[in-house]
Amino acid sequence: MALPAKKQTRKGKNPMSETQKIIEIEVLRYLPESDQAPHSEVYKVPFTDDMSVLQGAQYIKDHFDGSLTFRWSCRMAICGSCGMMINGIPKLSCETFIRDYYPNRISIEALANFPIEKDLVVDLSGFIEKLESIQPYIIPKEPRTLAQGEYIQTPAQFAEYIQFTSCINCTLCYAACPQVGLNPDFIGPAAMALLHRYNMDSRDGGQAQRMELVASEEGVYNCSAVGYCSEVCPKHVDPGNAVNVNKINAAKDYFLRFLSPKGGSK
Amino acid sequence: MDGWWKKNPFYVEYMVHEGTALFVAAYAITLLVGLVRLGQGEAAWNGWLAAMQNPLSVVCHLAILVAIAYHAFTWFKLFPLTMPPIVVNGKRVEPGVVVGSGWTAAVVVGLALLGLVWRIAA
Numbered sequence: 001m002a003l004p005a006k007k008q009t010r011k012g013k014n015p016m017s018e019t020q021k022i023i024e025i026e027v028l029r030y031l032p033e034s035d036q037a038p039h040s041e042v043y044k045v046p047f048t049d050d051m052s053v054l055q056g057a058q059y060i061k062d063h064f065d066g067s068l069t070f071r072w073s074c075r076m077a078i079c080g081s082c083g084m085m086i087n088g089i090p091k092l093s094c095e096t097f098i099r100d101y102y103p104n105r106i107s108i109e110a111l112a113n114f115p116i117e118k119d120l121v122v123d124l125s126g127f128i129e130k131l132e133s134i135q136p137y138i139i140p141k142e143p144r145t146l147a148q149g150e151y152i153q154t155p156a157q158f159a160e161y162i163q164f165t166s167c168i169n170c171t172l173c174y175a176a177c178p179q180v181g182l183n184p185d186f187i188g189p190a191a192m193a194l195l196h197r198y199n200m201d202s203r204d205g206g207q208a209q210r211m212e213l214v215a216s217e218e219g220v221y222n223c224s225a226v227g228y229c230s231e232v233c234p235k236h237v238d239p240g241n242a243v244n245v246n247k248i249n250a251a252k253d254y255f256l257r258f259l260s261p262k263g264g265s266k
Numbered sequence: 267m268d269g270w271w272k273k274n275p276f277y278v279e280y281m282v283h284e285g286t287a288l289f290v291a292a293y294a295i296t297l298l299v300g301l302v303r304l305g306q307g308e309a310a311w312n313g314w315l316a317a318m319q320n321p322l323s324v325v326c327h328l329a330i331l332v333a334i335a336y337h338a339f340t341w342f343k344l345f346p347l348t349m350p351p352i353v354v355n356g357k358r359v360e361p362g363v364v365v366g367s368g369w370t371a372a373v374v375v376g377l378a379l380l381g382l383v384w385r386i387a388a
Contacts (some may be wrong), residue, residue: 064323088273089274089339119298156356158385159358178270178271178277181267181270182267182270224284225344225347225348226280227278227280227344227347228274228276228277228280230347231276238347240347241346241347241348241351243346244347245348245349245350248350249350
């Protein structure tokens with residue numbers, strides 16, 4: 001939406017006026033139709049103090065190069081679409097402000113540890129497969145009919161898993177995890193946090209099925225407790241804790257099977 | 267992924283605290299060698315003791331002490347990441363309290379052991 005013309009003339013300012021601050025934004029571009037490899041391009045973007053890095057990218061797309069491609073939707077850190085590497089750190093570009101980098105140059109790149117599809121858009125299909133593999137839904141302990149009413153849960157039971165429901169699948173934690181980079185098959189932080197969310201739910205009875213994945217080659221033992229996933233998480237989900245707690249759970253399963261042959265993973 | 271750990275100060279810190287584990291291993295090996303020498307008789311044991319008093323050995327021990335202290339410091343800092351949440355009276359214990367308790371316990375146990383060894387030696 002354009003600003004009302006009257007307001008602009010009264011203040012005597014337009015985005016390119018002499019007092020306008022300009023920041024250099026270096027974008028890692030990759031156009032699969034014409035490029036062999038990604039390359040950098042620098043744009044000089046006029047900005048105001050309320051502008052996010054996402055708005056900077058939008059300015060480039062609107063004024064310099066309409067082919068610049070990136071994902072975004074909500075602009076308020078809830079949809080999880082606009083994650084990118086900003087000066088090498090995985091961040092949501094909608095809640096990262098240009099003013100915090102000025103007068104230095106900002107570099108933006110596609111999220112690390114994912115294949116680049118085009119410019120700042122990464123291929124998330126591997127992540128989606130991982131999400132599906134953890135059975136991200138309640139597998140009821142015992143089936144109930146409608147007549148039996150709802151599943152009852154106490155506030156204490158609710159508190160056990162609520163933190164892990166806050167994930168918005170922005171995949172910043174995958175870009176932060178060197179083990180995901182070294183082994184792309186690793187289930188990874190966000191999917192493991194969601195797995196933990198269902199395992200910790202008192203209504204769920206699917207833990208035994210999910211623990212097979214937890215203890216597998218793709219499972220939690222890929223993690224070396226770097227902990228950067230929890231550091232970059234914009235929703236304070238603490239996926240690193242979910243992964244590490246499940247190392248203990250998998251070890252318990254392994255040893256307890258000697259005591260109770262029916263329980264635990266195979 | 268070559269050189270990945272150099273790309274971010276967080277990764278560098280991770281490599282440093284993982285790297286200090288080598289000093290823990292070095293000290294464990296030093297003590298094991300002492301135990302073996304003790305088993306080989308008085309002369310061997312006295313030789314090991316003399317080697318420990320060598321200035322170079324003292325410098326190495328000081329370096330190992332600093333590295334192990336840093337290792338312990340960062341090891342407890344990882345507690346909130348690696349441990350299941352601790353609930354006391356229905357409330358989750360704050361991460362800072364968990365880390366602080368670990369550091370306190372490490373210092374108390376360390377000083378108690380030092381006092382004990384001191385008394386035996388005296």
